[in-house]
Amino acid sequence: MREMRYISTRGGIAPLSFKETVLTGLAEDGGLILPERIPVLSAEEKKALRDLPYQDLAFKVFQYFVTDIPEEDLQRLVNKAYATFTHPDITPVVKKGPVWILELFHGPTLAFKDVALQFLGHLFEYLLSERGEKMNILGATSGDTGSAAIYGVRGKKNLAIFILHPHGRVSPVQALQMTTVTDxxxxxxxxxxxxxDCQAIVKLLFSDLEFKHRYRLGAVNSINWARVLAQVVYYLFAYFRVTEVEGIEEVRFSVPTGNFGDIFAGYVARRMLSGGIERLVLATNENDILTRFVNHGDYSLREVVPTISPSMDIQVASNFERYLYYLYGENPIRVREAMSRFAEEKRLVFSEEELSRVRADFLSLSVSQEETLRTIREFYEETSYILDPHTAVGVRAGLAFRDERPMICLATAHPAKFPEAVSRALGFEPPIPEPLQGLSEKPRKVVLLPADPQVVRRFIEENAI
Structure with missing residues (x-):
C-alpha cells in the first residue's frame, strides 16, 4: 500500500509519518494535522469491507492511513483496544421508530470517545515503548473526552495525563468518572x-514549542489525528450495516457536535465512500456557532450558554480548521490567514460559492433545551428507548431532515451519564449500569485552579514525568 504522509492545515511543517503525527498532536505551525490525501474506496473495496466484523473493518480502514506500523502490530493494537467493549458489534446500530440509532456507548466510560481513546492509549504505549521515551498528555474536556482519555491511559507505562475540565460545567457523573481515577x-x-477557557490554555501551552518539547507534551483530544481516524470506522460500519438491511445505497447521518471532531470524522467517511453519505446533519444546542455557519455563513464568537447537553457547550470548534482546509481548496495559506483573522476579529466571513459547497456537505439545526427534553419524552413514548440529552439533540435534528433515505443518529453517551436531564424529561432516572455504580463513594483526586495558563504551566512543571 502506498505510503501515507501527513501535513498541516497551515502548511508550515515538513510531511510526517503516522507515528510522528500521533506523538506530535498539534502541528508546530499551530495548525492541525491531516493526511496528504483521503483515499476513495472503489466498488471492489466497499464490497470487501461490507460484511467485516468491527475489529476487522477498523484494521482494514486504519491500513489506508497507517503505513509505518507492521500489520501484525496494528492488528494487535486494534484487538486490545476493543476487548474492553461490552457489545460484540462494538458500535451496534439499531432501528428505533423512524430512525436508526448508532450506539457508541458500549466502552468502559459509556461514551463515544472510548472508541478512539481506547485505541489511542494502546497506541501511545506502543510508540513510547518502541522509542524508549515518556510523554505527558495534555487535554481539555467538555465532559466525555476527559474520562475516556483517563481510562485509555491509566496505568499505562511511560505516560502521565493532565486533563482540564470546566469546574461545575460537566455533569456530576462525568466529573465523578474523571476524579475517582486515582492512579x-x-x-x-x-x-x-x-x-x-480550558481549550485555549491547552492550545497556548502546545504553541510554546520550548515548553512542549521540554515536557514532551502529547495531545489526546481531537487535535490528534488518530482520534478522528478511529471515529471514521463507525460511520463506515453503520453505513454498511444499514444499507444492507434497507437495500438502499445512500444514507444521512445526524451528529450532535460542539467541537466538530465527530462530524469531521463523518466528513472523511463521506469522502471515502464518494456518494454513500448524501449529507451530514450537524446538530447543535444553543451554542450554535456551527449551525449559524452552515445556515447563514455566520462563524462568529458568542458567550457560552450552559445547557443540559454540556459536552456541546462550546463556541470555538477546534476541528473546524480541518474542514476549512478542504473548503478553501486545500490551500494552507488561506487557512493560515483565516485563523489569524479569527483570532483578532472573532469571526469569519464566507462567499456564497463557499456556502453552497458547505450546504452540499451539511444540513444543520440548533435544538433548544426545551426541544431536547421534549424529544427525550416523545421518543421514549414512541419507542421505549431512552436518549441522553446529546443524542436527543441529534435525533431532533435527524427527524427534521429525514427523507426517503435512512437517517442514522449517533447515540454519543449512555443516558445514565445524565440522570438529571432524563429525569426532567421522563419523571424517572435511567437504570444505572455497572460501571457507574458506587462512584460517589469512591475517593477522589482533583485540583481546582484558576483559568490562568501560567498556573496550569507551573502545575505541569511540578508533576510531569
Whole structure:
C-alpha cells in the first residue's frame, strides 16, 4: 500500500509519518494535522469491507492511513483496544421508530470517545515503548473526552495525563468518572471557567514549542489525528450495516457536535465512500456557532450558554480548521490567514460559492433545551428507548431532515451519564449500569485552579514525568 504522509492545515511543517503525527498532536505551525490525501474506496473495496466484523473493518480502514506500523502490530493494537467493549458489534446500530440509532456507548466510560481513546492509549504505549521515551498528555474536556482519555491511559507505562475540565460545567457523573481515577499518572484539573477557557490554555501551552518539547507534551483530544481516524470506522460500519438491511445505497447521518471532531470524522467517511453519505446533519444546542455557519455563513464568537447537553457547550470548534482546509481548496495559506483573522476579529466571513459547497456537505439545526427534553419524552413514548440529552439533540435534528433515505443518529453517551436531564424529561432516572455504580463513594483526586495558563504551566512543571 502506498505510503501515507501527513501535513498541516497551515502548511508550515515538513510531511510526517503516522507515528510522528500521533506523538506530535498539534502541528508546530499551530495548525492541525491531516493526511496528504483521503483515499476513495472503489466498488471492489466497499464490497470487501461490507460484511467485516468491527475489529476487522477498523484494521482494514486504519491500513489506508497507517503505513509505518507492521500489520501484525496494528492488528494487535486494534484487538486490545476493543476487548474492553461490552457489545460484540462494538458500535451496534439499531432501528428505533423512524430512525436508526448508532450506539457508541458500549466502552468502559459509556461514551463515544472510548472508541478512539481506547485505541489511542494502546497506541501511545506502543510508540513510547518502541522509542524508549515518556510523554505527558495534555487535554481539555467538555465532559466525555476527559474520562475516556483517563481510562485509555491509566496505568499505562511511560505516560502521565493532565486533563482540564470546566469546574461545575460537566455533569456530576462525568466529573465523578474523571476524579475517582486515582492512579499516580492521572491529574484532574478543574478550571474556574468554561470549556473554551480550558481549550485555549491547552492550545497556548502546545504553541510554546520550548515548553512542549521540554515536557514532551502529547495531545489526546481531537487535535490528534488518530482520534478522528478511529471515529471514521463507525460511520463506515453503520453505513454498511444499514444499507444492507434497507437495500438502499445512500444514507444521512445526524451528529450532535460542539467541537466538530465527530462530524469531521463523518466528513472523511463521506469522502471515502464518494456518494454513500448524501449529507451530514450537524446538530447543535444553543451554542450554535456551527449551525449559524452552515445556515447563514455566520462563524462568529458568542458567550457560552450552559445547557443540559454540556459536552456541546462550546463556541470555538477546534476541528473546524480541518474542514476549512478542504473548503478553501486545500490551500494552507488561506487557512493560515483565516485563523489569524479569527483570532483578532472573532469571526469569519464566507462567499456564497463557499456556502453552497458547505450546504452540499451539511444540513444543520440548533435544538433548544426545551426541544431536547421534549424529544427525550416523545421518543421514549414512541419507542421505549431512552436518549441522553446529546443524542436527543441529534435525533431532533435527524427527524427534521429525514427523507426517503435512512437517517442514522449517533447515540454519543449512555443516558445514565445524565440522570438529571432524563429525569426532567421522563419523571424517572435511567437504570444505572455497572460501571457507574458506587462512584460517589469512591475517593477522589482533583485540583481546582484558576483559568490562568501560567498556573496550569507551573502545575505541569511540578508533576510531569
Amino acid at each position: 499516580p499518572n492521572v491529574f484532574n484539573l478543574a478550571i474556574k471557567g468554561t470549556f473554551d
